[in-house]
Amino acid sequence: MRRAREIPGPTIERLCKYHRVLARARRQGMSYISSAALAHLTGLSPAQVRKDFSYFGSFGRRGVGYEVHQLLSTLKRLLGLERGRRVAIVGVGHLGSALAGYPGLHSRGFQVAGLYDNNPARIGHLVHGMRVRDVASLAADHAAVPIDIAVLTVPEGAAQAAAEQVVNAGITALLNFTPVALRLPPHVLVRDIDMTAELEYLSFCLSARARAQDEQGG
Amino acid sequence: MRRAREIPGPTIERLCKYHRVLARARRQGMSYISSAALAHLTGLSPAQVRKDFSYFGSFGRRGVGYEVHQLLSTLKRLLGLERGRRVAIVGVGHLGSALAGYPGLHSRGFQVAGLYDNNPARIGHLVHGMRVRDVASLAADHAAVPIDIAVLTVPEGAAQAAAEQVVNAGITALLNFTPVALRLPPHVLVRDIDMTAELEYLSFCLSARARAQDEQGG
């Protein structure tokens, strides 16, 4: 049971998976679940599951398993999902609009707290029933009702400047959809989602496979 | 210089980063670059950069650094980006449409080879100048001109079935935007992009930070 700062990143990522499959298990009326079952549902190993939980405490009953409902609330608490997190979308182009209307956000307890853009042609328009606001009002809005996370969906060239506006507004967590390595103060939490990097990863694997087959075939 | 199958995943992810910053370095007219400079631009360590390259060979000149143009073509070759990869988008909702029009794809050498959906209300419509086709025609299209990667942007409930259609069509690489753990044969390459998992990761870090401050403050 380590301190929070020392939890391995991969463990945190897996907590999300456990949370997801447990939510389904509960919907299906399951009341207890073993590490083996949880491992099967997530594609991980039972030892991994138990080790991951052990960083935070001991939640199971020996000989029985984990009480689904209780484990689920524990995970919710660890992940900070007890009350819905408020999310602002910065950059209301095609991608930003798509995310604003994504039902998976709401169903997982995230609340789209606002849409922001710096393009006067967009400001004031309705997108998925929400009015697009000037990114300049982000600081005031955040001061009024805090925003937990900003989602950055601006064009590449505007990414660094927009990220700085977000940080200056006082927001300290950022989900960056642009393929730009943002330079921000160290206290700001950033996660990157880079579609082109993922495509390049797949492309690498395809090439590697092709090379391996060439070698074997010839 | 290991065999391709044993290259660490993190190394592959970093190759994409090197590729990206090198492309910018070349646009800026730089002709040589050291591992230290490359490290600075990517936020990694010089040793990491050299080690990553060493898995594939030795591309630098001692005392000098790496020739930018040459290293760039080497990376392009390793990543399989010599000729543009053909990408099909499966599921033309908000997100799929947004990706179809994303300029970063084309600028990085990916070609959107087709848009597919199973909703008759969408099939035949134009999206970003491309006609939406029935997902049932994916197999024939792939047989005619091979598709390298399918991007899965269907609703959660349809993900597993759509993925199976993609695989049955003969496509072996898949970029999955749905928060579903796909069950597919082991020869199929899958990368997942899960926005809600990333938000949950950030939410965890925010909570952990709040807990740590509570403790220190009280």
Next chain:
DNA sequence: CTGTGTGAATCAATTCACAGCT
């Protein structure tokens, strides 16, 4: 002298294996 390439050393994450509860 400078900066690469790489074995050796360190650090991190996963897996093993079993003691200990129910």
Next chain:
DNA sequence: AGCTGTGAATTGATTCACACAG
């Protein structure tokens, strides 16, 4: 008897430090 919780062992990745080439 069954399954958790956890140190110990192992596997994997990163960092170090230095021999070597230009």
